[in-house]
Amino acid sequence: MRRLFFFLSVAALSACYVPKTAVNKQIEPALLVNGKLWSSFFIQSSAEYDALCYQAYNFxxxxxxxxxxxxxxxxLAVVTDIDETVLDNSPYAVHRALEGKDFDARSWYEWTSKAEALPLPGSLDFFNYAASKGVTVFYLTNRDEAERKATxxxxxxxxxxxxxxxxxxxKQSVSSKESRRQTIAENFNIVLLIGDNLSDFSTLWDKKTKNERSKNVELTQSEFGKKYIVLPNPNYGGWEDAIYGNMHNLTTAQKDSAIKANLKGY
Ligand SMILES: [Mg+2]
Known part of the structure; x- marks a missing residue:
């Protein structure tokens, strides 16, 4: 009887025991991954997101x-980025986040090969309008040659x-878009640059720190809504990379720490 009681007690305690790491995982899920569910929720469910896109293309x-x-x-030419500027890839972010994962190249290729991304509000009308006025459109993207056909x-x-x-x-070898902009500018007057990432506009935002990015926006503030047309992208971009020191080899935990270190509360 005493032995039975002992076994029952051990069994009851075992049922209650949850390893500390599992508790941490439950209480403190990766900001990086779950954050993208929330930002995709904004992209996919808010009329405000649509309105911001229309606002950009109206400008x-x-x-x-x-x-x-x-x-x-x-x-004349208009130079536009594609991802989160013309096409909405938020279903990719959701798919990955629900698997507990962030971006990686292989899964990204799987997504883009489907050619299923939807147009962002206002984009198609604007580019058709530009074309109707005799303005050439260039799609300047950091997708690569493997994605050409599906894109x-x-x-x-x-x-x-x-x-x-x-x-x-x-993209051929470098992610900076500057040399490709210059090649287009040999034969065209680039009158508008459209993108969700500040590096879609100028080298002022190529792999810069958070403070440099902000300072350079302040210096060029009069260009926004004129030559530079910005689309909202809360899912990813140079703003996120800057927080990680523009390094792509950090672990999820390291990225979470960097995000927390850059949050202000009161
Ligand atoms: Mg983009």
Missing amino acids: AKFSLDEVLKAPSGKP LENLKKYKYPFSDDSHLIL
Whole structure:
């Protein structure tokens, strides 16, 4: 009887015991991963997100109309990023977050190969408007050659103008877009740059610190809504990379620590 009581007691205690690491995991899930569920929730469920996209493209149209009033030596071009500027990849972020994972190249290729990303509100109308005014559109993206076919398929599905090989400028070796902007500028007057990431506009934001990024925005503030048209992206971008010191080899725990260190409470 005493032995039975002992076994029952051990069994009861075992049932209650949860390893400390598991408790931590339950109480303190990865900010990095779960945060993307919340930001994707905003992208996918808020009319405010749609309104911000329309606002950006309304500014783009207004700005383009102003530019069109003046003569230009070279033909005019609008240079736009693709991801989170033209196409919405939030389903990828949700898919990964629900698996408890963040971005990686292999899963990203799986997603882009589907060519299923939806257009962002206002984007298709704006690029069709630009094309109707004789303005060339270049899609300048850090997707790479492996994604060329599916990217064009995705753009063509919604009939984006200039969705062809010569207007899709993919990443070759470097992520900075500066040399590709300069190549376009040899033959075109780039009148508008559209993107969700400040490095879509200038080297002022290529791999810079959080403070440098902010300072350079302040210095160029008059360009926003004029030459630089910004789309909202709370899921990822140079703003997040800056917090990690622009290093891509940090663990999830290290990234979580960096995020917490940059949060202000009271
Ligand atoms: Mg982008």
